[in-house]
Amino acid sequence: MGALKLCILASEMMPFAKTGGLADVAGALVREFGSLGHDVRAFMPLYRSVRSGPWEFSEVPAVSAVAMAIGDARYEFSLRSAVRSGSDRPVYFVDCPRMFDRGAVYTNDADEYRRFLLFTRAVIESCRRLGFAPDIFHCNDWHTALLPLLLKSDYAGNRLFLDSRTVLTIHNIGYQGIMPAAAAGALGLAPGDARFDAADMAHGVINALKTGIRCADAVTTVSPTYAREILAEPLGMGMQDALRARADGVTGILNGVDYDQWDPRHDPYLSVHFGAGDWDGKAANKRALLAASGLESDPAVPLIGMVSRLTEQKGLDLLYEALPSFLERRNCAFAILGDGEARYVQFFESLTREFPGRVGFHCGYDEAKAHAIEAGSDAFLMPSRYEPCGLNQMYSLRYGTIPIVHKTGGLADSVVHFDSATGIGTGCVFNDYDAAAVAWALNTAADWFADARVWRRLMRNAMGEDFSWGRRIAEYDTLFRRVAGAR
Numbered sequence: 001m002g003a004l005k006l007c008i009l010a011s012e013m014m015p016f017a018k019t020g021g022l023a024d025v026a027g028a029l030v031r032e033f034g035s036l037g038h039d040v041r042a043f044m045p046l047y048r049s050v051r052s053g054p055w056e057f058s059e060v061p062a063v064s065a066v067a068m069a070i071g072d073a074r075y076e077f078s079l080r081s082a083v084r085s086g087s088d089r090p091v092y093f094v095d096c097p098r099m100f101d102r103g104a105v106y107t108n109d110a111d112e113y114r115r116f117l118l119f120t121r122a123v124i125e126s127c128r129r130l131g132f133a134p135d136i137f138h139c140n141d142w143h144t145a146l147l148p149l150l151l152k153s154d155y156a157g158n159r160l161f162l163d164s165r166t167v168l169t170i171h172n173i174g175y176q177g178i179m180p181a182a183a184a185g186a187l188g189l190a191p192g193d194a195r196f197d198a199a200d201m202a203h204g205v206i207n208a209l210k211t212g213i214r215c216a217d218a219v220t221t222v223s224p225t226y227a228r229e230i231l232a233e234p235l236g237m238g239m240q241d242a243l244r245a246r247a248d249g250v251t252g253i254l255n256g257v258d259y260d261q262w263d264p265r266h267d268p269y270l271s272v273h274f275g276a277g278d279w280d281g282k283a284a285n286k287r288a289l290l291a292a293s294g295l296e297s298d299p300a301v302p303l304i305g306m307v308s309r310l311t312e313q314k315g316l317d318l319l320y321e322a323l324p325s326f327l328e329r330r331n332c333a334f335a336i337l338g339d340g341e342a343r344y345v346q347f348f349e350s351l352t353r354e355f356p357g358r359v360g361f362h363c364g365y366d367e368a369k370a371h372a373i374e375a376g377s378d379a380f381l382m383p384s385r386y387e388p389c390g391l392n393q394m395y396s397l398r399y400g401t402i403p404i405v406h407k408t409g410g411l412a413d414s415v416v417h418f419d420s421a422t423g424i425g426t427g428c429v430f431n432d433y434d435a436a437a438v439a440w441a442l443n444t445a446a447d448w449f450a451d452a453r454v455w456r457r458l459m460r461n462a463m464g465e466d467f468s469w470g471r472r473i474a475e476y477d478t479l480f481r482r483v484a485g486a487r
């Protein structure tokens with residue numbers, strides 16, 4: 001089989017829109033599959049923030065002012081395209097201002113499920129009008145998880161897609177896309193259709209992610225450990241039975257890192273670059289971060305960074321207890337960047353008041369600051385309750401910024417606990433999900449830091465790791481070819 005025709009759909013994609021790692025990964029998949037020689041068509045919604053961005057959009061005449069009904073409501077969409085720098089392939093944008101001209105990428109609006117249902121149907125409809133018959137439709141997370149069903153219902157009679165197959169990648173099982181059972185009609189099916197989960201239907205809901213798991217030709221997730229964890233509670237979060245019912249299971253493929261963006265030797269956001277062994281360069285970045293964060297400047301004090309969506313997933317509840325007592329006992333500093341739930345914002349703000357000069361908190365989304373924290377911190381804390389893959393721990397390794405992580409999902413697959421007797425290992429890994437384990441990990445890392453020889457060994461180990469996309473994309477390629485070939 002030669003080159004594949006791939007249609008990749010995602011609700012966010014770098015460099016156009018990003019709220020988390022999905023954007024980095026979707027953007028990387030499009031680039032990497034393209035460089036393997038596949039014919040890749042990528043689709044995302046034209047959000048307000050994208051429309052007002054620095055992109056030049058072109059009309060796509062074949063897909064203009066297309067009427068689309070979802071239940072009783074009527075919508076209209078057009079397709080636009082834009083080319084990202086360094087690429088010769090356009091990315092397609094579904095332009096439906098009624099749905100996507102809103103203040104945020106994701107909303108709590110009552111029609112949230114309709115926004116992504118419209119997007120997903122618009123992608124299929126666009127492929128039809130463009131005469132593009134993908135070998136694989138690659139869906140990502142709940143937003144696009146209804147595509148496999150739509151191909152088998154609304155579009156079942158369409159000859160163009162007769163040979164198309166579907167792959168669903170789960171980036172985060174905590175978001176499932178719950179919609180009222182009445183949405184069945186909008187999906188072209190009767191509520192009693194066997195493709196819906198009967199128990200969900202009895203409760204009056206359709207679960208987009210579960211429907212995708214039941215209907216897709218293959219299901220993947222973003223690390224081998226998470227692929228095992230989601231087969232049972234608690235981390236299956238209700239999806240475990242649907243996953244276990246699949247004869248082919250769920251394949252875990254670890255995400256890769258875009259080292260063009262995330263490598264201290266040429267990071268576009270840093271003014272001082274450094275590599276392994278260049279401890280002066282690392283120290284200069286630490287000084288810059290301390291100054292920018294309003295922290296006391298003492299190189300002997302370990303500086304711990306965090307960059308995170310502030311949600312329950314990220315293990316922040318453990319810090320209520322662990323951080324104040326750790327800060328009281330040990331001379332450490334924290335540089336924290338994040339945005340999200342108010343209770344966590346308040347907690348970090350109160351920490352900055354309680355420990356002035358030792359805790360810096362920047363509330364908001366700031367790409368440059370994220371890079372500065374990776375480069376300038378000594379260690380990086382990710383106490384996630386669960387983590388499908390996680391990117392920042394892999395970024396941290398390359399910056400010699402030692403990850404302190406909970407042993408779960410992709411964190412378990414990318415960080416090896418350091419053994420000072422053998423000198424092997426790349427970070428500090430704690431097993432139990434509780435405040436005492438976080439405190440233990442922070443203290444252990446601080447002890448290692450106090451011994452410059454040990455710490456430099458750890459930094460060298462970390463910086464020698466390689467999580468580039470090459471191997472990962474080969475795994476996707478093998479899977480896609482298998483799925484496409486099995487028809």
Ligand code: ADP
Binds near residue numbers: 024389390391392
């Ligand atoms: P998740 O997708 O669950 O948020 P990941 O670790 O996969 O977790 O990816 C998070 C990505 O989002 C990283 O690239 C990280 O640098 C970025 N990020 C998260 N919060 C912020 C923020 N407040 N400002 C800038 N970048 C952020």
Ligand code: GLC
Binds near residue numbers: 025222389390
């Ligand atoms: C999700 C997960 C994160 C993963 C990212 C990209 O948002 O929370 O662990 O790295 O998707 O796959």
